[in-house]
Amino acid sequence: STPSLLILPGDGIGPEVMVEVRKVIDWFGAKRDLKFEVSEDLVGGAAYDAHGAPLHDETMAKAQEVDAVLLGAVGGPKYDDLDFSVKPERGLLRLRKDMDLYANLRPAQCFDALADFSSLKKDVVAGLDIMIVRELTSGVYFGEPRGIFEEGNERVGINTQRYTESEIERVARSAFELAMRRNRKVCSMEKANVMESGILWREVTTRVSSDYPNVELSHMYADNGAMQLVRAPKQFDVILTDNLFGDILSDCAAMLTGSLGMLPSASLGAPMANGRPKALYEPVHGSAPDITGQGKANPIACILSFAMALRYSFDAGEDAARLEGAVNAVLADGIRTADLLGEEGVSPVSTSEMGDAVITALDAT
Ligand code: NAI
Ligand code: MG
16 A cells, blocks of 8 residues: 655744655655555644644644654744643654664665765765664653752752663664664663663673674763764764663764754654554754844755665665765755855755755756
């Protein structure tokens, strides 16, 4: 049956970049006979305006049924004073929580044409292609007890790092499955030297690795990992880590390659009946109110998020590579949205011109 895709453009530049992704989706339907049953719905502030809630129950139900969800961005100044329970971000949090998306995938990929744009030396990042798998639903951000308590004559702030074996095991499996489709290397990062959860993390990942004899597993303390990521990032393929370390390491890795406007992500959950993982794809960036409505938004992060959907939800790895190749070709031609401008004298293209350029490059593949 035709694979299904739910599109949630959201707020701010979300709908602007999603228009360009729709062009790409249409291209694959027309030129590669890759058809999707596409539906579109509201999330975030847009959903609040229509329904008084940042995610309608019907939208949530639809998200649970489709093969993949593609989201733009949520939030904006218009909604800043809303009660926390109906803030736009709550729509996104509910999607992640109800779909139980425990594996957050953040690639750090350096397109050749942007190697100069990195804050690191060109040869450190040229050709870089790594994937960080961050545990997203447990760990210190969720562990109990938590709170600020009275203790003697002062207060104490408490968070608890907590991981069960099954929580570690399932995200480790996601990382190993991913490594099987890539370069068969997983580096697991924790702090087993000082943390009990780290000791268990190391034990469970080692056990899971015995199911993947073709994948090489290594372990690294997360602080050394941060250093290695900046010193020599190309030594890695898949990095597997917990929620807290993953938050920091993935932001760090993101800046290896340049602009926020280039960064895709995926959040995956348990396999569904058809074997595909529950999946939400979204750019890393937010709704960018400072440039909304000006045609300045870079649509590449969202386009590359769709490329991840092709690869991880729709078994279309070749077409994902085709799309990534088209993006690379556009950048190699010197076509830049404003966020990618470093050099003087280059004038930026608009959001829709960038989308059109990707289509032209796809036509040339
Ligand atoms: P942001 O990511 O929206 O913007 C940060 C800076 O990067 C801005 O200067 C923006 O213009 C620029 N930028 C971001 N995406 C870009 C793109 N595609 N092309 C060109 N430039 C781009 O983060 P900020 O400003 O902290 O948050 C703005 C709103 O977005 C807030 O309401 C925040 O809560 C929300 N947000 C939503 C996220 C999501 O939907 N997943 C993630 C982060 C923030
Ligand atoms: Mg962060």
